[in-house]
Amino acid sequence: MVGDFRALRTYTVPDRYPIPRKQETLMQLSKAKFITSMDALKGFHQNFLAPKAKKLLRIITHCGIYEYLRMPIGIKNAPSHYQRMINTIFPTELSEGWLIIYIDDIIICSDSWSLHLERLARVLHKVAEVNMKISLQKCNFVFEELKALGHIVSGLSLGIDKNKVAAVLLKPIPQNKRKMMSFLRFARYYRQHLKDFEILAK
Template sequence: MPKQISIVSFKNDSYKEEFVSNQLVEAQINPSLSPKMRNELINVLYTYNNEFASDNEPLGAISGNEVEFTLNIDRPYPPVLRRPAYPASPRAREALEKHIQELIQLGVLRKVGHNEEVEVTTPVIIAWHNDKSRMVGDFRALNTYTVPDRYPIPRIQETLTKLSKAKYITSMDALKGFHQNFLTPKAKKLLRIITHCGIYEYLRMPFGIKNAPSHYQRMMNTIFPKELSEGWLIIYMGPSQSCRSEHENFT
């Protein structure tokens, strides 16, 4: 079972409501919880408030075990791995430039210098959903030549079976989880994207590459071996699940 923790109490009710309104604005707390249970949960979240990401903090990172990236072909690489930028509308270009600047500020991307040798480039597209944009690398060609990482990922049916025994469930999602993994120097050179405004190199693991799920699963299993062996934590591609049969163990 998880170790007991020292819970920090609120100074007063108004301070508590301010925390709930400002810090837990996106948290979805089950309305079926009793007032006592809800209060205990909020106190736990307040105690560990600094552990959660905010817009004012830099993106976290997992130290050690950088992501390696190996191709099953030798140099010179085929032309399919040296692809040009895709054409884009003015709206997509504007969105792309914004995403690139955000990723540079987060330390996820850097611009490749004019004198640097470039052997592999991957084009990107802008995907739209509900008027929100997302930059997506078209890594299909690179994935074709990538040596697969066979690290096991939990089957969804096994995860659902474990969750079915729980009465209380907490779901937590890592902020840009893949981007919290560093890359080896070799991997960085293979993970370069090409756009209308230049070539950029990933400094952290991007979404869309073949072995990203396997590496992320391995890292999570390495970080939480004790919790996983005790059976109350489940790591899955997407939110991590904490499940309990008793409320006291949950908080």
């Protein structure tokens, strides 16, 4: 069951809390020798809703009226709210520059094995302290190269995830302006790997 919140989005005041730029995040990752990535398990759903928010997020069905108890995916300010919430858990680690938080992705960067283990322990301690749930299936602990934010990153290189390349190749040729704009938004994410992309995309 999915709620349609398009009307609510129209009346929602935008939350301007910044979400990290992916390209800057990837450049930071590409300089690390050891990387750990963790994913919050159904991250948005770990946030309880205020009583007023529950009323605004009601779903009317033929079986009755239902309310979300936790923050759903698809509401306007969910990403910014979640980014703010998780940033407040790790203020020191973020200020030291070795922890990257991209919404529900938690990424640890280090130049040495021993230092990385220390940092991993610090993060896991805080995760347990606030009772945050982590998806073990999506965790990658202490890798020299791994997949993050749609790229393959290591201390030596920054490459495109082959699965993403395959997805582009399988996409049908756009037949109208709307489909072309959708394709360009998808392709623009990898523009740093595509020579003269901005010229070709005009």
